[in-house]
Amino acid sequence: MTNAKRRRKTTAAQWVGYSALATSLFVGAIAPLAAGPREQAKRIHDRLAGVPPTETVLASMATLISANDAEGAADIALENSAFYNVTLKNMITPWTNEAQTVFAPLNDYTATVIGMVRDDVPFNQILSADILYTGAPGLGLPAYSMNNNDHYAAMEAQGVDLKDNLVATTQSALTDLPSAATAGVITTRAAAEAFFVAGTNRSMFRFTMLNHLCTDLEQIKDVTRAPDRVRQDVSRSPGGDSRLFLNACVGCHAGMDPLTQALAYYDYDETAGRILYNDVGAVDPISGGRVQGKYRINASNFEPGFITENDNWDNYWRNGPNALLGWNESLPSSGSGAKSMGNELANSEAFARCQVKKVFKNVCFRDAGNGTDRSQIDAMTASFKANNYSLKRVFAETAAYCMGD
Ligand code: HEC
Structure with a gap:
């Protein structure tokens, strides 16, 4: 978030904050004057988790917003399991099939991206890493198989909490692909089924x-x-x-x-x-x-x-x-195999900007426009790269930007 944006928020937030101090029970009554911290907190929570916050969570988030820390408030919402089980899953699922439909089962591509976001694995590794997320042992799931999607389908059928139960492993450990032949989501079973x-x-x-x-x-x-x-x-x-x-x-x-x-x-x-x-x-x-x-x-x-x-x-x-x-000049423009080609794509400016735009649309419920939105996308793309490609930061920054005035 830009400083200008922070400053602008301060005024409204503090104004409502002072009022709220006086009569916290009646905060709802002053809503028509401005979107106060509680309304903003609620919107951030709804947009990130897709479910309403508990009163305790709402209060902590509103307190942070009043203290001019909307991103901190967003971080609290990002702790909700629904951010992983619903928001992320629905954003990622269409990437994993040719019809681009959200109505597809959980699979290794989706689970791996969800795990990478949760663990802040640098997102520019998504097309090159030897990485895979599976369900934790002890859940009674069928074992991961190269030949079917049963492991993930069972996880979904059981309503497994993905935030708590995804574990990181590697494709080379669970498949017969040598590590050098893995290329992030490109070599997942789901992507192969859809696109190879x-x-x-x-x-x-x-x-x-x-x-x-x-x-x-x-x-x-x-x-x-x-x-x-x-x-x-x-x-x-x-x-x-x-x-x-x-x-x-x-x-x-x-x-x-x-x-x-x-x-x-x-x-x-x-x-x-x-x-x-x-x-x-x-x-x-x-x-x-x-x-x-x-x-x-x-x-x-x-x-x-x-x-x-x-x-x-x-x-x-x-x-x-x-x-x-915007290709990365520090990488060679050629190589052998999917891993280095995936690395070439994922280190381009277009890649970073694309992830930010997808999050923006997901959280703000609209495509980024020109003007202010455009500079916000620019700033968040720079921040995404500066923060080691943390997609969680992009979610927090976007939610703060779209929390309403
Ligand atoms: C806009 C980009 C684009 C243009 C222009 C284009 N192609 Fe393609 N072509 C593709 C893509 C993408 C595929 C892979 C399609 C797939 O399998 O989903 C493809 C696949 C093919 C294939 C393989 C089909 C198969 O069996 O999978 C042939 C042959 C081909 N294109 C010929 C042509 C010819 C001839 C032209 C010009 C008349 C042409 N393409 C123009 C993007 C393009």
């Missing part, structure tokens, strides 16, 4: 951009990048018209294909219900090496097109108009 299934793995890239950089590819098309890495399946003269390739297809595929190459060793086995990864020494029947066969489908569409031989990725969008996504 069938297709060409571009879906995983598209939805990662959509959910975590808040940009669909349509918005960042750039036809000025070299098309040398566009795969064979993309026709160079769709409908017999090569201009279409140059003016449309290249816009996405020139940049997307060399980034999606990072995912070349992954697939999802629908029958087994699990993620697949071709480790060192694997011989895929189609590629003859570690590259999944799906990277070679429709190769005859354009024989001279790019043939994927490994998982080396390059970010062509660091240059040209998509430099505006």
Whole structure:
């Protein structure tokens, strides 16, 4: 929160605070004059936890607001289990399926993000870390399985308190993925089921951009990048018209294909219900090496097109108009595998800003507008990065901003 905002709040808050001192029982009666600390506290609590506060919690929060510490008040609301079981779960669930619906079961992607927020794991690790959250032992849950979602479905069916019962572990401990092949939520079972299934793995890239950089590819098309890495399946003269390739297809595929190459060793086995990864020494029947066969489908569409031989990725969008996504200059613009590619995405300015905007919409119940909202988003994005990518801080700052005057 800016100092100006704090100062402005002080006046109203103190005014109501003094009145409240005199007749605390009648605070409700003065509400029409201004949103006093109790109204503001209630709104912060409602927005963060989705449930009304107890009288004790409301009083402590109002006291902090009167003392000009709305973020401190928000921190109290963030202690409510409903923030994790309801607010976070509903915000994250749509990221985990192609339909972007909130009406999907709890899964390892959602639980892992909830756990990361609770534990203040730097959020820019979300696309690269070897991390997984499961239910605590002793709850009578089926064990975590690579092949189904039963563990998480049971947690949800039992109404397990996620704040108290999620435990941190690693994907490499509970799956057969080597640690180097883990890439945060990208390699969770739920993400694999939704985005590695069938297709060409571009879906995983598209939805990662959509959910975590808040940009669909349509918005960042750039036809000025070299098309040398566009795969064979993309026709160079769709409908017999090569201009279409140059003016449309290249816009996405020139940049997307060399980034999606990072995912070349992954697939999802629908029958087994699990993620697949071709480790060192694997011989895929189609590629003859570690590259999944799906990277070679429709190769005859354009024989001279790019043939994927490994998982080396390059970010062509660091240059040209998509430099505006704010790539981190201290990272290399290329690498091998999903982990370093996820790191490239999650350390961009667009990533940080996207997380802040998603929280803003979730807490303020509206998209951030121009003017004051815009400077608030700027300030919170800077603060998010300065506070070691703590998403909890973003929630607290946003709730204070939208608590009403
Ligand atoms: C706005 C970005 C964008 C543009 C423009 C675009 N594509 Fe794609 N393309 C994608 C994405 C994203 C996927 C992955 C779709 C999925 O699986 O969800 C894809 C997938 C494909 C595939 C693989 C389909 C499969 O079986 O999964 C082919 C082939 C393809 N595109 C060809 C083209 C051609 C030809 C053009 C131009 C006429 C074109 N694309 C233009 C983004 C784009």
